[in-house]
Amino acid sequence: MSEVSPRTNAVGQAREVNEGGQLGDALQQSVKSRSYVQMAVRRFRRNKTAMAGFAVLIVMIIMALGADVIASQITHHTPEEQSLLDRFAPIGADGYVLGADDVGRDTATRLVYGARVSLGVAGLAIIFAVSIGAAVGLTSGFYGGWVDSILMRLVDIVLSIPTLFLLLLITTLWRVGPVLLALVIAAVSWVTLSRLVRGEVISVKSREYVEAARVIGVSDFRLIWRHVLPNVAPVMIVWASLTVPALILVEAALSFLGLGVQPPTPSWGNMLSNAQTFWAHSVALVILPGLAIYITVFSINLMGNGLRDALDPRVTD
Amino acid sequence: MTRYIIRRLLQVIPLLIGITLITFLLANAVPGSPVSNLEFNPRTSQEDIDRIKESLGLNDPLYVRYFTWLGNVVQGDLGISMRTYRPVSSTIVEKLPNTLLLTGTALVLALIFSIPVGVYSAVKRNTPFDNAATAGSVAGFSMPTFWLGLMAILLFAVKFQEWGLPALPPGGTHDLRTGGGFWDRIEHLILPAAVLAFVQTAAWTRYIRSQMIEVLNQDYIRTAKAKGLKDYIVIFRHGLRNGILPLVTLLGIAIPDLAGGSIIIERIFNYNGVGLLAFNAAVNKDYTLVMGIVVVLSTLVIFGNLIADVCYAILDPRIRLD
Numbered sequence: 128m129s130e131v132s133p134r135t136n137a138v139g140q141a142r143e144v145n146e147g148g149q150l151g152d153a154l155q156q157s158v159k160s161r162s163y164v165q166m167a168v169r170r171f172r173r174n175k176t177a178m179a180g181f182a183v184l185i186v187m188i189i190m191a192l193g194a195d196v197i198a199s200q201i202t203h204h205t206p207e208e209q210s211l212l213d214r215f216a217p218i219g220a221d222g223y224v225l226g227a228d229d230v231g232r233d234t235a236t237r238l239v240y241g242a243r244v245s246l247g248v249a250g251l252a253i254i255f256a257v258s259i260g261a262a263v264g265l266t267s268g269f270y271g272g273w274v275d276s277i278l279m280r281l282v283d284i285v286l287s288i289p290t291l292f293l294l295l296l297i298t299t300l301w302r303v304g305p306v307l308l309a310l311v312i313a314a315v316s317w318v319t320l321s322r323l324v325r326g327e328v329i330s331v332k333s334r335e336y337v338e339a340a341r342v343i344g345v346s347d348f349r350l351i352w353r354h355v356l357p358n359v360a361p362v363m364i365v366w367a368s369l370t371v372p373a374l375i376l377v378e379a380a381l382s383f384l385g386l387g388v389q390p391p392t393p394s395w396g397n398m399l400s401n402a403q404t405f406w407a408h409s410v411a412l413v414i415l416p417g418l419a420i421y422i423t424v425f426s427i428n429l430m431g432n433g434l435r436d437a438l439d440p441r442v443t444d
Numbered sequence: 445m446t447r448y449i450i451r452r453l454l455q456v457i458p459l460l461i462g463i464t465l466i467t468f469l470l471a472n473a474v475p476g477s478p479v480s481n482l483e484f485n486p487r488t489s490q491e492d493i494d495r496i497k498e499s500l501g502l503n504d505p506l507y508v509r510y511f512t513w514l515g516n517v518v519q520g521d522l523g524i525s526m527r528t529y530r531p532v533s534s535t536i537v538e539k540l541p542n543t544l545l546l547t548g549t550a551l552v553l554a555l556i557f558s559i560p561v562g563v564y565s566a567v568k569r570n571t572p573f574d575n576a577a578t579a580g581s582v583a584g585f586s587m588p589t590f591w592l593g594l595m596a597i598l599l600f601a602v603k604f605q606e607w608g609l610p611a612l613p614p615g616g617t618h619d620l621r622t623g624g625g626f627w628d629r630i631e632h633l634i635l636p637a638a639v640l641a642f643v644q645t646a647a648w649t650r651y652i653r654s655q656m657i658e659v660l661n662q663d664y665i666r667t668a669k670a671k672g673l674k675d676y677i678v679i680f681r682h683g684l685r686n687g688i689l690p691l692v693t694l695l696g697i698a699i700p701d702l703a704g705g706s707i708i709i710e711r712i713f714n715y716n717g718v719g720l721l722a723f724n725a726a727v728n729k730d731y732t733l734v735m736g737i738v739v740v741l742s743t744l745v746i747f748g749n750l751i752a753d754v755c756y757a758i759l760d761p762r763i764r765l766d
Contacts, residue, residue, distance in 0.1 A: 284462035287749065288742045291704030292722060296467065296734045299726040300474045376588055380708055383590050386726060403594060410598065417591030425586035432582065 167361075170437035177433020183426035191242040198240070204233035206240040206393050215409045228398075228412055229405045237393040238419055244394040245420070248309045248387075249374040253367050255313030256374075257320065261363055264324025265351055269332060279325070282318045290315045291380065298386040308387055312377055320366045327359045361438040368431035372424040379420050395420045448757060452750055463742045464517060467735050468510050474731075522736035527728045532736035536718060540740075542617055543717035546709070547702040549633055550640035551695070558645045559688060562652025566660060566687070567679055577649060584646030589705055593639045593712040600635060615714035636713040640705050644698055651694060656687040689760055696752030700745050 171177060190197065198205055202224060210231035216223040225235040267278040285293075293315050297303070303311055331337065337354050345354075381387030382396025390397055395416040402412035479496055482488045497503055501512060516523070522532035565574040601614035612635050613619070619628050659665065660683055668678045703719075710719035718737060725733035 280458055280462065284459055284466065287459055287700070287746045288463055288466070288738060289700040289703040289745060291707050292734075292738050292741055295707065295722055295726045296470060296731070296738050299729055299731050299734050300470060372586060379588055380590055384708070384711060384723060384726075399591065399594070406594075406598065413594055413598070417588060417594070420588045420591065421586060424588065425583060428582055428586050 167437045171433050174433040174436060176429050177437075180426035180429030180431075180433065183422065184430060187242055187423050187426075188246060190239050191246045194236075194239045194243050198236050202233055202236045202239075204236045206232065206237045207391055208232060215405070215412075217409070218411050225415060226409065226411050228402065229408070234412065234415060237398060238395070238415060241393045241395045241398055241416065242419065242423075244305060244388055244392060245375055245378060245396070245423070248305050248312070248378045248394075249371055251306065251309035252312040252316070252374045252378070253371050255310055256317040256370070257363055257367050259313060260317035260320030260366075261324055261356075261359070263317065264321035265328055265355065265359070267321065268325035268328025269347070269351055269355065271329075275325075278321070282321055285315060285318045288315075290377070294377070294381060295384075295386065298381065302389075303387075305388055305392070308378065308381070312374055312381075316370065316374060316377075320363065320370075323362050323366060324359050327362050328355055331355050331358045365431065365435045365438055368427065368434045372427045372431070375420065375424055375427070445758070449754055452753060456746055456750060459746050460743065461514075463746075464514055464739060465510065467738050468513060471731055471735050472506065472509075517739060522739065523732045525725075525730055525733045527725070527730040527733070532733050533740075535721065535733065536736060536740050539716060539718045539721050542715065543703075543706055543710070543719060546633065546637055546640065546715060546717060547699075547706055549637040550644065550702060550705075551698070553637055553641035554644040554648055555691075557641070558648035558652055562649045563656050563679070563684060563687065565649070565653045566656030569657065574653075577653070581646040581649045584642060585650075587643060587646075589639060589643055590708045590712060592642060593636070593709060596635050596639050597712070615712075617716045632715075636709045636715050639712075640702065640709045643705070644702065648691070648694065648698075652688060652691065655690055656683060659683050659687040662686075689756070692752050692756045692759065696749040699748040703741050703745065 204223075210227070213223065213227045213231040214229060216227035216231070218224075218226045223233050223235070225233075225238065227233055228237070263278050263282070267275045294311060297311050301307075332355060337350065340350055340354050378387055378394070379396035379399070382394045383400045385397070385400060388394040388397055390401065398416040399413065399420075402409070402416065406413045479493055479500070479502065482493050482496065501509060504512070513523075520533050522536070524530065525532055525535060528535070561577050565577045568574055597614045600612045602611075604611035613632050614635075615632075617629065617632055619632075622628065660679075665678060665682055668682045669675075673682075706717060706719035707723055708719070709715065710717045711723050714720065718741065722734060722737045725731075725737070
């Protein structure tokens with residue numbers, strides 16, 4: 128995908144110089160021969176804010192994945208290690224880059240491990256949510272009829288229950304670990320995607336190439352998999368990238384309320400919740416986890432906007 | 445119009461059944477039963493437990509229990525709190541006005557800020573103001589409400605007091621010593637409502653901007669300009685009316701978000717409403733109360749959406765009612 132040939136690069140530059148000119152028009156035709164994915168990647172790369180968001184996200188992911196390495200090589204603390212002599216160590220204190228919390232645990236280490244939990248739960252949740260939403264939307268849009276009616280009523284029902292209250296009910300009834308939490312969050316957030324996918328499928332399935340495939344006797348499954356799904360994929364990608372931030376916020380909110388990820392496993396939400404009690408001692412403890420959530424969510428939103436603009440040329444915001 | 449309203453009302457019925465069914469099934473999927481803890485009590489004999497089970501109807505098949513429960517819910521009986529033994533419905537009704545006041549104020553605040561900013565951005569498209577507003581709305585939209593709430597308390601309640609500035613109260617619905625007058629209640633409402641409104645404002649600004657841009661590109665706007673009308677008349681009379689019309693349905697969609705947000709806001713500001721009630725009930729594992737709240741709020745959301753749809757149909761004659 129990222130292998131842009133020298134020729135197309137040159138065309139890209141020439142086009143920017145000659146915008147509107149005759150040469151530009153002629154070159155634009157050669158640009159058109161590139162695939163949809165290549166063009167989307169190019170549009171995305173040109174979007175500086177989206178690329179910045181993408182870069183920040185990559186850094187966050189690397190920190191989350193390399194939490195063990197960071198803990199052993201840089202901060203020299205484990206997330207659970209306590210030291211009551213260093214309670215509320217300020218930022219930059221000896222041995223504590225970002226200070227320490229109420230029982231002397233290193234904030235930097237815990238933030239990095241928190242990234243693992245927060246991004247992990249949100250990542251898993253979005254995979255579940257996309258799977259459920261796409262399956263329902265594809266089935267509903269492709270088959271129509273009573274299947275469609277029943278599935279869409281189900282969507283209406285889930286949409287009318289305030290998400291956080293439903294999550295509250297579920298977490299009241301069951302104690303959930305991180306993986307189950309992701310599944311539960313996904314279970315209440317797939318609905319909007321299934322509506323979007325359904326709409327797209329209805330418009331795609333009446334196109335000629337789908338008709339043609341049907342005429343030569345392609346099975347329903349293959350028809351959906353090979354001919355419908357690739358055309359619905361952009362909608363799914365954009366939805367996913369704009370929904371991940373919301374899922375991170377939901378996980379953080381639940382953990383903040385004490386109903387999500389349980390201590391001692393650090394998550395940004397429960398770190399904030401814990402710090403709340405001690406802010407007379409250390410304001411940094413309250414500011415840092417929130418800032419981590421905010422930066423992550425903000426950068427993914429920027430990236431998501433860029434992806435939407437790149438994947439859907441019709442949307443010119 | 446009457447037929448449309450009747451048809452929409454009929455559509456509400458399966459939704460309500462679905463919501464009650466989901467809530468009921470969730471509560472019943474939990475291992476154990478309300479009498480499970482009696483089994484650990486050595487002084488309770490097995491016969492007693494069986495008798496209690498029978499009298500509570502726990503031996504009936506699931507669907508019988510659902511319809512019994514549904515029958516009670518329809519009559520306004522949501523059962524009894526497992527913690528306080530008070531009726532769930534009256535507990536909720538007690539707290540509902542506070543939450544409606546909070547979410548209503550937040551809604552109004554969000555509209556007051558998002559409409560002018562959104563419209564002005566659309567009119568002055570691609571100017572520094574527009575770019576700043578767009579960036580600001582993404583930045584605002586990404587804000588975790590609970591963190592914003594904590595920061596707001598830290599600044600406006602704690603630090604302002606330290607600095608000797610007029611500080612706002614950090615939480616509660618009113619001053620408990622004086623019982624709270626009108627201004628006192630307003631004072632307590634400002635911070636939570638503003639924080640709750642913040643994210644909605646950011647989201648709506650974007651929405652209104654894109655709606656207005658679409659409207660301002662319409663032919664009738666060009667006609668209005670061409671016949672020499674003043675800019676502000678074109679924008680307000682011809683543009684704004686059409687531009688903010690879709691906002692009515694958006695309001696309907698925003699109700700569940702605001703309700704969900706109220707849990708976090710009420711928890712942070714210790715604001716005595718349904719959100720805080722739900723939170724406390726969840727912590728206490730008082731699941732009859734949480735079930736009741738879910739049913740009541742979902743019903744409110746459904747009727748909120750219904751009202752929004754009907755208003756939209758009345759306001760916009762282009763909507764076909766069939």
